Amino acid sequence: VVAASAMLLARSPALPAGAPAGGGLSDERLEAAYTSGGTFVHSTALDAYLAEVLRQLQSANPELASLSLRIHCLTDDLPYSFVLGNGAAYVTTGLLARLDDQAQLSATLALTLAPWIRHDRDSLDAEGHRRLVRNFLPNLLLLTATAGFGAPALAKADAKARANSETQAQSASDAVAVDWIARAGYAPDAAALALTGLRDALLSEQRAGQTEFSDPELLKARSERLSRKSSEPAPIPTISTNDSAAQFARFSNHYALAQAAADLAKHPVSVLPILERTEKRQGETGYSAYLRAELTRRNIEGPPGVAAAIAAYEKCVTHTDAPAAAYRELGLLYRRSGELERARATLLKYLDRAPTADDAPIIRTYLDDLK
């Protein structure tokens, strides 16, 4: 046991030291891997928008101003934000889709950057190592005396101590983040609101992850701590122009609707909450009406269901930006309900809009039958 424990100590990692900006080759390679990976969002407009949000946060806070930071977006169903040691920061489409406004996005970035600036991970690792060394002899004696059966209790105690340290470190970093948000001109409660909003959205979608921005339990505990911090009267926000609000809404709605479209087949319970959230913000669009009609069609139960689905698609095609597929589905529903003339006219509209679609030859066979 002594030899084994000695090896454990010998194999402890060298603790990193120095500023976070000193990211090594590994971070550069990791950044290259994200950039060339399949989840990287290649959107110049989104990159420019995210960079501007980050710039506003940096310019208001001297601690951030001198750092070489850059930010990009990765595709992921769940909300997530992180920063590599070399200053490459990332948010996910799942995060953008579930935040309410730019203030919340900025707050989430601040919550991500603060522990990085403060070296929380390094400090926690160092503390863990100190705890290991401090408890080494007593633990060794206990393990030897109990022939190893004391190990579960030791592991439990260590996990508890580690969790306490992590909570303390996170609270301290969150306080820094709240200050940054206020200095950047946003309401300090934006951080708490962001986390509460993320939790509510995830719960309504019956979805959960295990990370700091996707686990409803972690979000609840952290937002409650943040609410206590930002309970003082909020200053009037100085950054909330119509432009930035519209820009944020454009990206957020886009990724939210993309999520709803993907969920139609694999996770249908989330579709309605997502549509309600986005339509509350931007009103009904051709695409959101199409997704709602698709959901209605998939819920058809007998003739009343068909009529409801027809009504949903008819409403959708009143929008000038309705997707071509809405005409196809509406035409096929007319055909199903025996309205053959309307079916023919609507399917022709589909072919007008999507003459080279993969299923165009099939639709033409339907039209032949309708002659």
Added chain:
Amino acid sequence: MRTTSARGIAVVAILCAASSPVWSVTPSPPLTPQQLGFTSGSREDLLARCKKVALLPLDRPALPGLDPEASARLEAATRSALGDLGMTFISTDSYTRAVERFSRAVGGVYDPYLGTQRRNAYQSVLANALRDFVSQEAPDCLATLEVALRTANWRGNHAYWDFVEESVYGEVQSAAAAFFFGSRNESGTIGALSLRLQISNPEGKLLYSRFGGVQLTTYLNKHAGKGESDFLGVARTKWLQDDKRLGRALTAATVPLRYTPEQISAGWGKDQVIDVTLVPLTSLPVPPAGGQFERPAALQMPREELLKSLHRVALGPLLLNGFTPPTEYASHVTARVRERLAPLNWDIVDAPSLNSAFEAALKSTGGLYDPNTGVLDKEKQRAVFASVTKSLGLTPPPDAILVMALAHTRAEQRSGNARWDGTAQQALTFGNVVDGPHMLGGSADNTAGEGFVDASSFEVILRDSEGKVTYRARGGIELLQQLSIKTEIHYPRTEYKQQLATRAPSELFKDESRNAAAIDAALRELVLSPAEIAAQDAAAREKPSKH
């Protein structure tokens, strides 16, 4: 992929394993409808609704290379499992006919140039066939099966995935053997096969979806020798052959349909009809044997015969396949290939227009593959090659065409030492591979565990004038990703996690010796006789192992 725990705690771990939940892997019982697989509505809703069910036919084969008959056996097992729940099945013949009709309407669902499925076209064919089928037959629900490649987590001697458990060695170890010989103090991931049962309403709204594990597709090789893989692969023809395992997979996939959440919670860890990890492996047939992953033979006909039949060979330009090597790389490759082939006394003629001529010939024939079946049309292939050979304008015409290409591949790494296509490279440092651990001057780093790293290779394909492949081989160039190991202490264990980062294109193809060795490896079996290869291998074994 394998993660190695600190060897130092092995003693403590073995002492504690009996009493501690820390090292045991017990699936916790899922209780919410979502966790149980009910994506919309409840179990009661589904069972009340789905009386007359259409089980949509699986592709035959379900995955490329699988036994086509296995699809029918899977469907039969599914009918049996769902039939026990009181569901009856309606014929899907009209669906099959509709799929054929619509496939013809879209001009076939296979790409005539590549032979691959046109995914969007295929999906629209299936969607419309389903629409017709549902309007004619009016099923209550649709059931679909999918055979899926999965990743199993393993720890010690056992792998767990999709509610089942198997031995990582592909053999059944008795409890006594496990006690006396112990368990590996390691963990990782390994390839596995599962099936997924999905039930939806006739409009395609998903009601239920759940996986059930069938078998491992890879085993750990406990007798791995020097230079051998630590993994053994199970041939695809041996997948889905075990009806008992198919039955177990369907049991796992249908547990929430057969039992209430409360019954599942109460029976988890106690009752093997609810928790199928309790099914003793000794009650199942012995899993199919695994074998070493073997490279396909380079020579497609006897070497002597090939060499006798060839006198004049057209050499096309290097196909880059998305790589961006330095500008002079292609000319260096051509020069090296010519030099290596010189002993064969072939008349090698440069054919700079080979690739464009091939493209034009393909276009004029409309592709080599049947768009309805995806099968290669050999007559068309012959015609295309005859046309290409003619269009090169070489007199006399060449007997064969040699195509050179850069290829993306994956290298298996063990302790950081990556080996693929006749070469090796250290994945942590990009240095040479030297057998043996660090402290003895080797390059192996046990913290790196095992896994795969993206790599590049140089490939040559020799085709006769009718397009038939007579020689095809690869030589490994270099790794395209760097492996790094992140150390995490989870007291009292230390875990080493693998991270992979992609190399920038500007770093690649700069090592002259690696570039040359790749070409030599790719042409080796063409240029050297079997006796010369044996002598070369023997000489390499006598030298200190260094690549």
